[in-house]
Amino acid sequence: MTTKLFGEPVRRREDARLITGQGRYLDDIGSSAYAAAFVRSPYAHARIVDIDVTAAVDVEGLLAVYTYEDLVGPMAEPLPVLIPHPQLTAPRTGYPLAKDVVKHVGEAVVMVVATDRYVAEDAVDRIAVTYEELPVVVGVDAAREAGSCVHDDVPDNVAARHHQETGDVEPALAASPHTLSFTQYFERSAAMPMEGKGVHARWDADDSSLRVYTSTQASTSVRAAIAAKLQLSLERVEVIAPDVGGGFGVKIVHPWPEELLVPMAARLLGHEVKWSEDRREHFTSSAHERQQRQEVTVGYDDDGRITALDVHIWHDNGAYTPYGIIVPIVTATQLVGPYVIPVYRVQVESVFTNTVIVTPYRGAGRPQGCFAMERAMDRIAQERGLDRAEVRMRNLIQADQFPYDHHLTFQDGRPVIYDSGDYVGLMGKLKALVHWDSVEERRAEARARGRHLGIGMAMYVEGTGPGPYEGGHVQVLGSGKVLVSTGLTSQGQGHETVFAQLVASELGVPMEDVEVTTGDTRRFGYAVGTFASRAAVMSGNAVALAARGVKEKALRIAAEVLEVDPGDLEIDEGLVQVKGTPGASIPLRTVAVLSNPLRYAFDEAAKQATQFAGPGDDSKPPVAVGDAPGLEHTDYYSPVRSTFASGAHAAVVEIDPLTWEIEVVDYAVVHDCGNVVNPMIVEGQVHGGVAQGVGGALYERMAYDRDGQLQNASFMDFLMPYASEVPDVVIDHQETPSPLNPLGLKGAGEAGVIPGSAAIASAIEDAVGRRIAAMPISPTELYDLVRSDADQVTNVGPKTTGVLA
Amino acid sequence: MRSRAMSTVQTERAISVTVNGVPREATVPVRWLLSDALRNEFGLTGTHVGCEHGVCGSCTVLVDGEPTRSCLVLAVQVDGRQVTTVEGLSRPDHQGGQVLHPIQEAFRECHALQCGFCTPGFLTTIAAGLDARDASVEITEEEVDELVGGNLCRCTGYANIKKACRYAAAAMRESAIVATKAQDGGAR
Numbered sequence: 001m002t003t004k005l006f007g008e009p010v011r012r013r014e015d016a017r018l019i020t021g022q023g024r025y026l027d028d029i030g031s032s033a034y035a036a037a038f039v040r041s042p043y044a045h046a047r048i049v050d051i052d053v054t055a056a057v058d059v060e061g062l063l064a065v066y067t068y069e070d071l072v073g074p075m076a077e078p079l080p081v082l083i084p085h086p087q088l089t090a091p092r093t094g095y096p097l098a099k100d101v102v103k104h105v106g107e108a109v110v111m112v113v114a115t116d117r118y119v120a121e122d123a124v125d126r127i128a129v130t131y132e133e134l135p136v137v138v139g140v141d142a143a144r145e146a147g148s149c150v151h152d153d154v155p156d157n158v159a160a161r162h163h164q165e166t167g168d169v170e171p172a173l174a175a176s177p178h179t180l181s182f183t184q185y186f187e188r189s190a191a192m193p194m195e196g197k198g199v200h201a202r203w204d205a206d207d208s209s210l211r212v213y214t215s216t217q218a219s220t221s222v223r224a225a226i227a228a229k230l231q232l233s234l235e236r237v238e239v240i241a242p243d244v245g246g247g248f249g250v251k252i253v254h255p256w257p258e259e260l261l262v263p264m265a266a267r268l269l270g271h272e273v274k275w276s277e278d279r280r281e282h283f284t285s286s287a288h289e290r291q292q293r294q295e296v297t298v299g300y301d302d303d304g305r306i307t308a309l310d311v312h313i314w315h316d317n318g319a320y321t322p323y324g325i326i327v328p329i330v331t332a333t334q335l336v337g338p339y340v341i342p343v344y345r346v347q348v349e350s351v352f353t354n355t356v357i358v359t360p361y362r363g364a365g366r367p368q369g370c371f372a373m374e375r376a377m378d379r380i381a382q383e384r385g386l387d388r389a390e391v392r393m394r395n396l397i398q399a400d401q402f403p404y405d406h407h408l409t410f411q412d413g414r415p416v417i418y419d420s421g422d423y424v425g426l427m428g429k430l431k432a433l434v435h436w437d438s439v440e441e442r443r444a445e446a447r448a449r450g451r452h453l454g455i456g457m458a459m460y461v462e463g464t465g466p467g468p469y470e471g472g473h474v475q476v477l478g479s480g481k482v483l484v485s486t487g488l489t490s491q492g493q494g495h496e497t498v499f500a501q502l503v504a505s506e507l508g509v510p511m512e513d514v515e516v517t518t519g520d521t522r523r524f525g526y527a528v529g530t531f532a533s534r535a536a537v538m539s540g541n542a543v544a545l546a547a548r549g550v551k552e553k554a555l556r557i558a559a560e561v562l563e564v565d566p567g568d569l570e571i572d573e574g575l576v577q578v579k580g581t582p583g584a585s586i587p588l589r590t591v592a593v594l595s596n597p598l599r600y601a602f603d604e605a606a607k608q609a610t611q612f613a614g615p616g617d618d619s620k621p622p623v624a625v626g627d628a629p630g631l632e633h634t635d636y637y638s639p640v641r642s643t644f645a646s647g648a649h650a651a652v653v654e655i656d657p658l659t660w661e662i663e664v665v666d667y668a669v670v671h672d673c674g675n676v677v678n679p680m681i682v683e684g685q686v687h688g689g690v691a692q693g694v695g696g697a698l699y700e701r702m703a704y705d706r707d708g709q710l711q712n713a714s715f716m717d718f719l720m721p722y723a724s725e726v727p728d729v730v731i732d733h734q735e736t737p738s739p740l741n742p743l744g745l746k747g748a749g750e751a752g753v754i755p756g757s758a759a760i761a762s763a764i765e766d767a768v769g770r771r772i773a774a775m776p777i778s779p780t781e782l783y784d785l786v787r788s789d790a791d792q793v794t795n796v797g798p799k800t801t802g803v804l805a
Numbered sequence: 806m807r808s809r810a811m812s813t814v815q816t817e818r819a820i821s822v823t824v825n826g827v828p829r830e831a832t833v834p835v836r837w838l839l840s841d842a843l844r845n846e847f848g849l850t851g852t853h854v855g856c857e858h859g860v861c862g863s864c865t866v867l868v869d870g871e872p873t874r875s876c877l878v879l880a881v882q883v884d885g886r887q888v889t890t891v892e893g894l895s896r897p898d899h900q901g902g903q904v905l906h907p908i909q910e911a912f913r914e915c916h917a918l919q920c921g922f923c924t925p926g927f928l929t930t931i932a933a934g935l936d937a938r939d940a941s942v943e944i945t946e947e948e949v950d951e952l953v954g955g956n957l958c959r960c961t962g963y964a965n966i967k968k969a970c971r972y973a974a975a976a977m978r979e980s981a982i983v984a985t986k987a988q989d990g991g992a993r
C-alpha cells in the first residue's frame with residue numbers, strides 16, 4: 001500500500017537546496033545584469049521643482065537615467081488601482097516615477113542604471129533634485145482633522161467611507177440594559193520579510209519577448225501588468241517567482257513601480273537589468289499596515305451577553321490606495337469573530353496620510369478587528385464582575401448554528417457565512433492548555449518573586465481561501481515522473497512539499513516521483529496569488545482535482561489494455577493493478593506512453609509500451625473526439641465563498657515593577673484550520689505568526705515624526721523579535737473540516753498573528769489592573785500608564801498614533 | 806548597497822583568500838563588501854544580505870572559523886584569511902560524496918526553516934558554535950539561546966531553530982561517544 005501522506009509531517013523537499021546555499025533567490029539571478037538604483041524623495045510632501053543630472057553624467061559606468069519625462073504611453077499614467085470598490089470614492093495612485101509632486105518619503109523620483117550597484121549609487125548621489133516643501137499629514141488623527149490635505153482634490157483626506165449594518169443599532173443600544181464605550185489605537189508595523197523586493201528582467205530582441213523574475217506573491221498578475229504597461233502582447237512576457245525570502249503580504253502588491261521600470265530599462269538597453277531593494281528602501285518605499293483609531297460602543301445584558309455593537313474606525317491608508325480598501329473591509333467584517341452579535345454597525349473612514357502606502361500584512365486588518373472585539377469582551381467582563389472566559393462562552397456561536405450567517409459582505413464581495421466550527425470546543429481546549437482556572441496560584445507565586453503576573457485571552461475567526469479560483473496541472477511522463485504545476489507562488493510555506501503530498505496520495509505514486517512548480521507563468525498562466533491564507537485551500541484542491549482527472553484517464557487506458565473494468569483498477573506505488581489480483585498490472589509510466597498514439601521509440605519506456613499497444617480499431621481516429629494525447633489534466637477550484645478557520649490564544653505575562661519590562665512567559669494556541677495536510681508545516685506557520693503577533697504587541701511600530709520622516713527605518717531601530725523575545729508556544733489542534741471544498745481544508749497562514757495584541761493587552765491589564773488603549777505598548781508607556789491618575793488611560797493613545805512626541 | 810565613495814574611479818586591489826578550502830585570487834574594488842565579493846566575484850550566492858547594516862545576521866560567514874557579518878567587512882580585509890560560507894559547511898565523506906554538517910541535517914529534520922533566506926546565517930553561526938564546544942557534553946538551554954540569539958528570522962518564530970540546535974548537539978554527542986568508545990576499544 002502507498003504510504004499515507006495526507007496528514008503526515010512529511011519533511012520538506014525544498015530544504016535540501018536551501019540548507020546548502022543552493023536556493024535561487026532574486027538577487028542570485030543574473031550576475032552580469034546591469035544594476036538599477038533610485039533617487040527617492042527625502043520629503044513627505046513636496047513639489048519637484050528641478051531635477052539636475054549633470055553631475056552624474058561623468059560617473060564611469062553610468063548607462064541611463066530615467067525620470068517621469070522618459071515614461072511613455074501607459075507608463076506615464078498613474079499606477080493601477082488593483083481592487084476598485086464603489087465606496088472607494090477617491091482612489092489615488094502614484095506614477096512609476098514621481099510626476100511633479102511626491103507624497104511620502106521614499107517615493108521613487110529618478111531611476112539610474114549602471115554597470116553595478118555601487119556605480120549606480122554613485123550616480124544617484126550626484127543627482128540634485130530641488131523640492132518645494134508642502135504641508136504634511138501624519139497619523140489618523142491629523143488626517144481626520146484635515147488641517148492640510150494629502151491630495152489637493154481630497155480636502156477631507158477621506159479616500160473611502162465603508163459602512164455595513166445588520167440592523168438598527170441606535171435603538172438596539174438604547175434598549176440595552178448596559179452600554180460602554182471606549183476609544184483605542186493600533187499602531188503601524190510591516191511585513192518586513194528578510195528578503196526585500198527585487199526584479200530582474202531580460203529582453204530577447206530576436207524573439208521580442210521579455211522574461212522577468214520578481215520576488216512576488218502574484219506572478220501571473222505581474223505578467224499582465226507588465227504586458228499592459230509596456231504594450232506587449234501577453235504571450236511575449238513570462239514572469240517567474242524564484243525562491244522568495246518571505247512575503248507576509250507586502251509582495252502581493254503589484255505592479256510595484258520597479259516591476260515596470262526594470263523591464264522597461266532592460267528592453268530599452270537590450271541588456272539584463274536587476275534591482276534588489278535594500279533594507280532602507282524596504283522601510284520607506286514598500287508598504288506598512290495596521291494603524292487605526294477605533295471607537296467602540298457595545299450594549300449588553302446583565303449576563304454579559306452582547307445586544308448591539310457599534311464601531312467607528314479611522315483607518316490610515318497612507319499616501320495612495322493601489323490595493324483599494326481590502327484591509328479596512330477585512331477589519332470591519334472579521335471584527336465580530338466567533339460571537340453572536342444581534343445588531344452590528346461598522347463605519348470606516350479610510351484616510352490619506354503622507355506616509356508609505358498601507359496594504360495587507362499577515363492578518364490584513366484582522367488583528368485590529370480582533371483587538372476591538374476582544375477588548376470589548378474584557379470590559380464587559382470587568383463591568384459585570386464576570387470571568388473573561390465565561391463572558392466569551394456566553395456569546396459564542398454554538399456548534400449547531402452552522403452555517404452561520406453574519407449578514408455581512410466580505411472582502412471578496414461574498415456573504416460572511418461561517419462554514420463550520422466548534423468555538424466552544426476551542427475555548428475548552430484553551431482553558432485546559434493554559435491552566436486558566438489556576439491562574440491565581442501562579443499570580444501569588446509571581447508576587448512572592450516580586451513580579452506582576454497576568455493572563456489574557458483572545459479568539460478569532462479568519463476568512464481564508466477566498467476565490468475566485470486557482471488551477472492545477474498534473475502530467476505523468478513516460479519516465480514515471482509526475483509534473484505538477486500551479487500558478488500561485490511560494491514564499492517559504494512549503495508548497496512544493498504539500499502539493500506533492502496531495503498529488504502523490506490522490507494518484508497513488510511515490511512522493512519522490514512528483515515534481516512541483518509554482519509561480520511560473522511558463523507552466524501555468526491563470527492564477528490569483530498567495531495571500532489570505534488561500535494557497536492550501538485553493539491550489540491544494542485544484543491540484544488534487546487535476547490528479548483525480550489524470551487518475552481517471554489512466555484507469556481508462558489501463559482498463560482497455562488489461563481488458564477489465566476501470567472500476568476494478570487501483571493505482572498503488574505507481575502501478576495500475578486489478579484490485580485483489582496480483583500480477584494483472586501495468587506501470588503508470590507505461591500508461592503515460594500509451595496515452596500518446598505517436599510514440600517514437602526514443603527510450604526504453606516507449607519500446608516497452610509497444611508490447612501493450614493493441615492493433616487499434618481502423619474505423620476510429622487514433623485520438624478519440626473529446627480526448628487528447630498525453631496523460632495529463634488541468635483543473636480549477638473555484639469556491640462559492642471563503643472557508644472560516646478559527647482559534648483561541650492565551651498569553652501569560654510577567655511584569656517587572658522596577659523596569660516595567662513585559663515578558664510573555666507562556667503562550668497557548670488552539671487552532672482549527674479544518675483538515676491538516678502536513679501538521680509540521682501548519683505548526684511552523686503558527687510559530688511564525690505568534691512571533692509576529694508578539695512583535696506587534698510589544699515592539700514593532702513605525703515611528704514617523706511630524707514631518708513624515710520615518711525615524712526607525714533600520715533593523716537597529718525597528719525592533720523585530722529575536723529568539724529572546726519570543727515565548728515558547730504550546731499548541732493544541734482541533735479539526736473541523738470545511739464542507740465547502742473536496743479536501744475539507746481551511747487556511748492556516750495568517751492565524752498565528754491575529755489575536756497577539758488582543759491577548760497580550762488583556763494579560764497586561766490583568767497584571768496591572770489598568771486599561772490599555774493603544775498597542776503596541778512599551779515599558780515606558782506602561783510605566784506612564786500605571787502612574788497616571790485616570791482610571792482609564794486612553795490618553796496614551798494619541799502619543800502613539802504614528803507621531804513621535 | 807550603499808556607495809562608499811564619491812569617486813567615480815574604483816580603486817581595485819588583488820586579494821588571495823581561501824574560500825571553503827579552495828585558494829582563490831581576485832581583483833576587487835576596495836570598497837566592495839565581503840558579502841558582495843562572495844556573491845558576485847566568487848559566485849557563492851548562499852550568503853544572503855538582509856539588512857547590510859550588521860543587524861540581521863543573514864550574511865554571516867566564518868572568517869578563520871569565527872562567525873563574521875560579511876556586510877560589515879570589506880573584501881580586502883580578508884586577504885590571506887580563510888572564509889567558510891554555507892556552501893562549505895558540508896564535509897567530504899569516505900565515498901567521495903559530501904555529508905551535511907549535523908546542524909544542516911537538523912534544520913531539515915526539525916523544520917527550522919521556511920523561506921530559507923535567514924538560514925545560511927543561522928547555519929554558519931550555529932555550526933561554528935557547535936564545532937567549538939565539547940561535543941560529549943549535553944547542550945544547555947543557555948547555550949542554545951546563545952547560538953540562535955543574534956540572528957533575525959521572520960518566518961519560524963525560532964522554536965524549531967532552537968529544536969534543531971538540540972537535535973544537532975545530541976547527534977554530535979552520540980558520534981563523540983561512539984568515537985571515544987572506538988578509541989578505547991582500539992587502545993585495549
Ligand code: FES
Binds near residue numbers: 857877
Ligand atoms: S545583512 Fe549583514 S547583518 Fe544583515
Ligand code: FES
Binds near residue numbers: 957
Ligand atoms: S526562514 Fe524565512 S526568515 Fe528565517
